[in-house]
Amino acid sequence: MxxxxxxxxxxxxxxxxxxxxxxxxxxxxxxxxxxxxxxxxxxxxxxxxxxxxxxxxxxxxxxxxxxxxxxxxxxxxxxxxxxxxxxxxxxxxxxxxxxxxxxxxxxxxxxxxxxxxxxxxxxxxxxxxxxxxxxxSPRLAGFVLDAFGAAAGEIAEVDEELDRLSAREREVMRLIARGYQYKEVAKELFISVKTVETHVSSVLRKLQLSSRHELTAWAMGRRLL
Missing domain, CATH: 3.40.50.2300 (Response regulator)
Structure with missing residues (x-):
């Protein structure tokens, strides 16, 4: 133990x-x-x-x-x-x-x-x-996205790292970085938990990150939350 x-x-x-x-x-x-x-x-x-x-x-x-x-x-x-x-x-x-x-x-x-x-x-x-x-809390995260979404969109257009991700991977990345659990992401995006796991693995690999903690720090540093 x-x-x-x-x-x-x-x-x-x-x-x-x-x-x-x-x-x-x-x-x-x-x-x-x-x-x-x-x-x-x-x-x-x-x-x-x-x-x-x-x-x-x-x-x-x-x-x-x-x-x-x-x-x-x-x-x-x-x-x-x-x-x-x-x-x-x-x-x-x-x-x-x-x-x-x-x-x-x-x-x-x-x-x-x-x-x-x-x-x-x-x-x-x-x-x-x-x-x-x-x-x-899942519903409250949307308020933050709405408030900071304009700045995030401007950065996303010029951020080469984000260009590595598909549109779906970006959606999963933002939810995971905001603290959603896999089941909550699956429910929010109408996909399976297994699909969420696959997308998270792909996001971490493409961004050369090793954990959700690093992903959150990465997203916050780019004002994506």
């Missing part, structure tokens, strides 16, 4: 104490919750002090300049963990409004999931964000 990965250090930011208690009860045995905060100012203080791998960040928070989670993101910009990795942010909110999703992603969040997410899926999302992946 392989040893388990070290537990990811997490700060939980939400203005509802009962919700914070519920998240701690659900995932506290799976990640290391090193701090909590109910508002913008307290969040910036605890994040700066503890420098966790991931911050679970509610979008609507009191305090700061009135911009909620966006104020926290700007207030903590450039922070690194003790190991030199950037402190990463995963929005966890009851809101699924496009303007909320786009605002926190523009401000620097690595992903956005809604509070309907299961404990297992939330733990998986935290670990993936800690590893550098971008993670979105």
């Amino acid at each position: 392989q040893p388990r990965d070290p537990r990811v250090e997490v700060v939980l930011v939400d203005d509802h104490r009962m919700f914070r208690s519920g998240v701690r009860a659900e995932i506290g045995d799976l990640v290391d919750i090193v701090g909590e905060a109910p508002n913008v100012d307290a969040a910036i203080e605890v994040i700066t002090r503890t420098r966790p791998a991931v911050v679970l960040l509610d979008v609507h928070l009191p305090g700061g300049n009135g911009n909620g989670g966006v104020d926290v993101l700007y207030g903590c910009r450039g922070l690194e963990t003790a190991s030199g990795q950037p402190v990463r942010f995963l929005a966890l909110s009851v809101s699924d409004a496009a303007e909320d999703v786009i605002a926190v992603i523009r401000a620097g969040a690595r992903g956005y999931v809604t509070k309907t997410i299961s404990a297992n899926d939330l733990t998986s999302a935290i670990r993936r964000v800690a590893d550098g992946d971008a993670v979105f």
Whole structure:
């Protein structure tokens, strides 16, 4: 049996104490919750002090300049963990409004999931964000694509690396890079899981990448998410 990965250090930011208690009860045995905060100012203080791998960040928070989670993101910009990795942010909110999703992603969040997410899926999302992946609830990922699609299209026209991919491979690449699982890609594109696996293998080979993590970094570097 392989040893388990070290537990990811997490700060939980939400203005509802009962919700914070519920998240701690659900995932506290799976990640290391090193701090909590109910508002913008307290969040910036605890994040700066503890420098966790991931911050679970509610979008609507009191305090700061009135911009909620966006104020926290700007207030903590450039922070690194003790190991030199950037402190990463995963929005966890009851809101699924496009303007909320786009605002926190523009401000620097690595992903956005809604509070309907299961404990297992939330733990998986935290670990993936800690590893550098971008993670979105499937429906919300479309908002990000719509917001940044124009810039992505301009880059795609001149990017020789993208020219190596077929149109279908580009579709699969963008969904995988945004954090979709193979089954979710298959459902979104009306193809089989086996076909998705084949396309992903082809994309990684053509782009000379070795993992989904590298693919996400590649896509983000070209503003394709």
